[in-house]
Structures are given as structure tokens and as C-alpha cells.
Amino acid sequence: MEDVGKELNRIIMSRGVDGRYRQMMEEILDHPDVRQFIEKHKDKLSQEDIEKSFAKLYEFVQEKKKYLASDPTMIAPGYEPQLSLNFHFVDVIYVPTDELLRMKRDVEIRSRINALNMPKDIRNASISTVDWTEGKNDAIDAIMKFIKEYTQRPKDFHKALYLVGTFGVGKTYLLGAAAHELALRGFETTLVHFPTFAGEMKQAISNDQVGPKLNSVKKAQILMIDDIGAESMSEWIRDEVLGVILQHRMQEQLPTFFSSNTNMDDLESYLSLTKNGNEDVLKAKRIMERVRYLSKEITVTGENRRNG
Structure with missing residues (x-):
């Protein structure tokens, strides 16, 4: 032409x-x-x-x-x-467009994070937005080490973390950040606020949903149990919910994180007493054996950001 x-x-x-x-x-x-x-x-x-x-x-x-x-x-x-x-x-x-591809990627990443009754900011957490303070350094290092090792050998058993610290220091946010980093690498994580989940499990009895709700949590690829020990725990929740979840995850060697306001020793004492006043040291010890098998305790310190 x-x-x-x-x-x-x-x-x-x-x-x-x-x-x-x-x-x-x-x-x-x-x-x-x-x-x-x-x-x-x-x-x-x-x-x-x-x-x-x-x-x-x-x-x-x-x-x-x-x-x-x-x-x-x-x-x-x-x-x-x-x-x-x-x-x-x-x-x-x-x-x-690049913007559309980014949005699609963000949606795909978020779809790998199943957050049950978790605050919105936890759903959007990432390591890059964590407040890096001296009191969190050990936890962040341990999280990144876990992610690296799990990414390299996802079929092997990897001991996860039990984050302990006082109210508002950022334990839950760290779990959310860890879930986001794992999602970036293609892994699915379920985060559960355990006190709320325990209440839902009681309600599930009436509509015959105990089995499906329990299975969705206990079989999660990676599970993060938030705020364990904060609820008033009945024997049924302790033995037939928490105990069943932890037994399955120990047997299948599935990564399981925890956050709590009490350390493992105090949680064991707490689990030995139910809200009915009954004491069962042996059952509490069995549950804590599973918690200790699945995770190692890391202390998180800092200011209470909820009061900020």
C-alpha cells in the first residue's frame, strides 16, 4: 500500500x-x-x-x-x-490490563484464606504491614522459617507456632500475615476464632451440622486456631471438638498454628477445669500433648494496640 x-x-x-x-x-x-x-x-x-x-x-x-x-x-x-x-x-x-490482572491475583490469593469470624484487618494482613518491633522479631523469624521449609517440603511434617502474649500485642495479625504469605505461595489456610467457633458448634447440634463444620476445620490444609483458652469451655467442646480436631491433625501431621493469651502450661491447667467445675487432668494433658506436638511456643510482646 x-x-x-x-x-x-x-x-x-x-x-x-x-x-x-x-x-x-x-x-x-x-x-x-x-x-x-x-x-x-x-x-x-x-x-x-x-x-x-x-x-x-x-x-x-x-x-x-x-x-x-x-x-x-x-x-x-x-x-x-x-x-x-x-x-x-x-x-x-x-x-x-495490569490492574485487572493484579485484582484477579488478589482475589485468587484471598480465596486461599478461609477466615472464620475474623476481623477484616486480619483478612488483609501481610508480613509487609506487620509492625516490626523487638517483641515480634522472634515470631516473625519463626513464621518465615516455617513458610520457607513448608514451601520446600509441603508433604513433610512441620511443627507450627503457638503464639502467646497479652491482649492486643498483634498475635492474631501475625497469624493473618502468615496465612497471606502462604497464600502467595499457593497454600490454603483456615483461620478460626475458637471462642466463636465453639459457640457455633453448640448451635450446630440442633440442625445436625456438627459433622460438616468439624470436618471443614480439622481437615484444613493449614489451620490457625486463634484465641484458644479465651472461651468458657465445656467438656463437650474440649473433648469432642478441640480434642477431635487436634487428634486428626496430629495423626495426619497437618500444620496447626495457635494464638493464646496464656502459655502452654497455663492452658493445660485451664483445660483441666470445665465451666461446670469438673476437673480432668488426664484429658487436659492428652490435649496439650497434641498441641505441643503440633507447635512450638513463641512469646509475642509489645504495646496493647487495641487501647491506642
Whole structure:
């Protein structure tokens, strides 16, 4: 094809059209992206090819305007229209933008984090947003070490963490950050606020949902039990819920994290007493054997951020 400008003018003038349609054609064929595309493919596009492709060129120009204006009425929101050559015919393809790809990736990552009754900020936690203080350094180092080793050998057993510290020092946020880092690497994590979960399990008895709810937690690829020891625990919750979960995870060697306001020794004493006043040291010891098998205790210190 000869000079693009002359050829486009010839196309416009050769058509017996009224002034309004000619103006529209001029606008479309004068669009910089259209001119550049035709110039690039001038050896493969004849005048007739361009004329037959006019509807697609029109679509491209209109959708490109909407794309640049972030107009939600465009054909494919989040996708950038681009011209493509298809056997001597100009076509329009829609390519996902970097922003759309990022959003899709974020959605995919979040889909790997099953947060049950957890605060919104925990769902959005990440190591990069953790408040790196001296009181958290040991926990962060241990989390990153676990993630590295688990990523390298996901089929092996890896002892997880039991984060202990006073109210508001960021234990739960650290669990959320760990879940996010694991999700980035393709692993699914379930975070459970145990006091709330215990209440839901009691309610599940009436609608015969105990089994499904228990299975969804005990079989999780990676489980994080938040705030263990904060609830008023009945014998049934201790033995038939927590005990069953931990027994399964120990047998299957599934990674299990914990956070608590009490250390392991105090949690054992706490578990030996139920809210009915009954004491069973042996059952508490059995549960703590599983907790100690699954995790190692790491202390987290710092200011109570909930009072900030």
C-alpha cells in the first residue's frame, strides 16, 4: 500500500456517503492507533480490506475512548482494546490490563484464606504491614522459617507456632500475615476464632451440622486456631471438638498454628477445669500433648494496640 494518509483519504472520498458519515470515517481512520496499525500492516491490507473492516475499526475507536475514560459501559471493563490482523481483516481483541490482572491475583490469593469470624484487618494482613518491633522479631523469624521449609517440603511434617502474649500485642495479625504469605505461595489456610467457633458448634447440634463444620476445620490444609483458652469451655467442646480436631491433625501431621493469651502450661491447667467445675487432668494433658506436638511456643510482646 502506498502512503497511508493518501490511501485513507481515497477510501473516504471513494464512498458515496453523506457528510456526517464521512466525518465519522475521517475520525476513525485518523485515529493515531488506527493509522499506526494500517501503516504497520500496509503490505497485507488493501483498500477493500480496510473498508470491510470499518465496523471493527469503529468498535475499536469507541471502546478505546471508553477505556481511556474508565467508562464502565465499555464492552469489556478492565480489558484494553487492541487491533489485530486476522487474515487480511482487521479485528479487535481485548487484553486484560495490569490492574485487572493484579485484582484477579488478589482475589485468587484471598480465596486461599478461609477466615472464620475474623476481623477484616486480619483478612488483609501481610508480613509487609506487620509492625516490626523487638517483641515480634522472634515470631516473625519463626513464621518465615516455617513458610520457607513448608514451601520446600509441603508433604513433610512441620511443627507450627503457638503464639502467646497479652491482649492486643498483634498475635492474631501475625497469624493473618502468615496465612497471606502462604497464600502467595499457593497454600490454603483456615483461620478460626475458637471462642466463636465453639459457640457455633453448640448451635450446630440442633440442625445436625456438627459433622460438616468439624470436618471443614480439622481437615484444613493449614489451620490457625486463634484465641484458644479465651472461651468458657465445656467438656463437650474440649473433648469432642478441640480434642477431635487436634487428634486428626496430629495423626495426619497437618500444620496447626495457635494464638493464646496464656502459655502452654497455663492452658493445660485451664483445660483441666470445665465451666461446670469438673476437673480432668488426664484429658487436659492428652490435649496439650497434641498441641505441643503440633507447635512450638513463641512469646509475642509489645504495646496493647487495641487501647491506642
